[in-house]
Amino acid sequence: xxxxxxxxxxxxxxxxxxxxxxxxxxxxxxxxxxxxxxxxxxxxxxxxxxxxxxxxxxxxxxxxxxxxxxxxxxxxxxxxxxxxxxxxxxxxxxxxxxxxxxxxxxxxxxxxxxxxxxxxxxxxxxxxxxxxxxxxxxxxxxxxxxxxxxxxxxxx
Amino acid sequence: xxxxxxxxxxxxxxxxxxxxxxxxxxxxxxxxxxxxxxxxxxxxxxxxxxxxxxxxxxxxxxxxxxxxxxxxxxxxxxxxxxxxxxxxxxxxxxxxxxxxxxxxxxxxxxxxxxxxxxxxxxxxxxxxxxxxxxxxxxxxxxxxxxxxxxxxxxxxxxxxxxxxxxxxxxxxxxxxxxxxxxxxxxxxxxxxxxxxxxxxxxxxxxxxxxxxxxxxxxxxxxxxxxxxxxxx
Numbered sequence: 001x002x003x004x005x006x007x008x009x010x011x012x013x014x015x016x017x018x019x020x021x022x023x024x025x026x027x028x029x030x031x032x033x034x035x036x037x038x039x040x041x042x043x044x045x046x047x048x049x050x051x052x053x054x055x056x057x058x059x060x061x062x063x064x065x066x067x068x069x070x071x072x073x074x075x076x077x078x079x080x081x082x083x084x085x086x087x088x089x090x091x092x093x094x095x096x097x098x099x100x101x102x103x104x105x106x107x108x109x110x111x112x113x114x115x116x117x118x119x120x121x122x123x124x125x126x127x128x129x130x131x132x133x134x135x136x137x138x139x140x141x142x143x144x145x146x147x148x149x150x151x152x153x154x155x156x
Numbered sequence: 157x158x159x160x161x162x163x164x165x166x167x168x169x170x171x172x173x174x175x176x177x178x179x180x181x182x183x184x185x186x187x188x189x190x191x192x193x194x195x196x197x198x199x200x201x202x203x204x205x206x207x208x209x210x211x212x213x214x215x216x217x218x219x220x221x222x223x224x225x226x227x228x229x230x231x232x233x234x235x236x237x238x239x240x241x242x243x244x245x246x247x248x249x250x251x252x253x254x255x256x257x258x259x260x261x262x263x264x265x266x267x268x269x270x271x272x273x274x275x276x277x278x279x280x281x282x283x284x285x286x287x288x289x290x291x292x293x294x295x296x297x298x299x300x301x302x303x304x305x306x307x308x309x310x311x312x313x314x315x316x317x318x319x320x321x322x323x324x325x326x327x328x329x330x331x332x333x334x335x336x337x338x339x340x341x342x343x344x345x346x347x348x349x350x351x352x353x354x355x356x357x358x359x360x361x362x363x364x365x366x367x368x369x370x371x372x373x374x375x376x377x378x379x380x381x382x383x384x385x386x387x388x
Contacts, residue, residue: 011372019235019343021324028234032248033227040226040255047219146223 038103038139038146049137049150052080073151077142080149084156087128092156094126098140105138107156129156202228207268214262226255229272232344233279239340240283241333242290250286254279276345327378335371342368 029035041047052073069084083095094107101122107114109132116124116138126136136151206228212221233254237247257278265274328336 011368014372014375015339015343017320018324018328018339021321021328022235022238022340022343023231024318024321025325026235026238028231029244029248032234032251033230035248036230036252036255037223037226039252040222040259041219043256043259044219044222046217 034141034146035103041146041148042104042106042137042139047148049148050075052078052149052151054152054154069156071151071154075149078140078147078149080136080138080151082136082151082154089128090131092129092131094129094134094136094156096124096126096136098122098124098138100140100142102138102140103146105136107134107136109134131156202232203269203272206272210262210265210268210271214268222259225271229275230255232272233275235344236276236279236341237283239337240280240287241337242283242287246286246290247283250279250282253282257282273345276341280341323379327375330378331371331374335374338367339371339375 052075054071054073056071056073067086071082071084073080073082078098078100080096080098085093085095087093096102096105096116098105099122102116102118102124104118105116105124105126107116107126107129109130112130114126114129116126118124132155133153134156135153138149139146140149141147206225209221209225209228212218213225230251233251234247237250237254238244242250254275258275265271328339331339
């Protein structure tokens, strides 16, 4: 068996052809990169997050399963609605909706963070959240660009 | 001889565990190997670009550079992860986990030129672990996926030729799983980079050369037609 530079180059050409084949036959989802960028961005605390303003009418911390707190945040371009409810196990569930739709979101407290489960049409949810002072960071797409926002702190 | 309990892929040149010994590799100024072809040149450009973006993010705190790095390498990580037979949704989760690990542990990467290699290595580990936990994807998934895809006759199709892609696809599909996985990973890995790093660290390239040769040999036999076909 002869191993030389030519066969190395031949192998290289074959591997390049294979790469093109897979790029064609099993391409990544078209928006994969954008979702990955959002997931990384929301994890990066060194970013400058634009602070949303709270526009909720009233707010009182949720204490029982019957209570449900609705919070609303916005700036000129983006609005976010959060529903906080208590669960049987003494924890909280936060259902959210945003316009434009979120690409990634985190709820953070002093020592912990919860990643949002994303649903369709801008809906998202944080489950099994411990009661406490929290804020939400989120990434949305505005005019083709990703933008980072953060809410003021609120009690869940 | 395929081990069941460990990644059956021959090891690429060993890079330290993420979080372990800092990775070193040649200096940027050393990286001027001649390009045998456009794709290899593209690949080299890609890992050098990755190094540049990494530096802009790490040293200048430029968050947009990190965004660009993610945009540049996510497709590569996708192909590396899909080589492990993970479903598309799971593959996306693994790519995301790879990036989050990178953000948390990037300070262990001393040499920016090692960024691409660090990421593909981390993605492979995570993909392998996930494949073991989840159970493998339905082995027919790839074929099913392929059948669903419409065949479009665009200009781009002409550039490569759908027929050629289909021929390669069929030939690769006839290889054993180990070869399919190996070829997909090395096809997307930054090969020149690995070799340089292996050299620099005085590490053996391991069995990757012979195994790659063997798999490419099988592939060529299949491409050469029925009389060239061999078992295995």
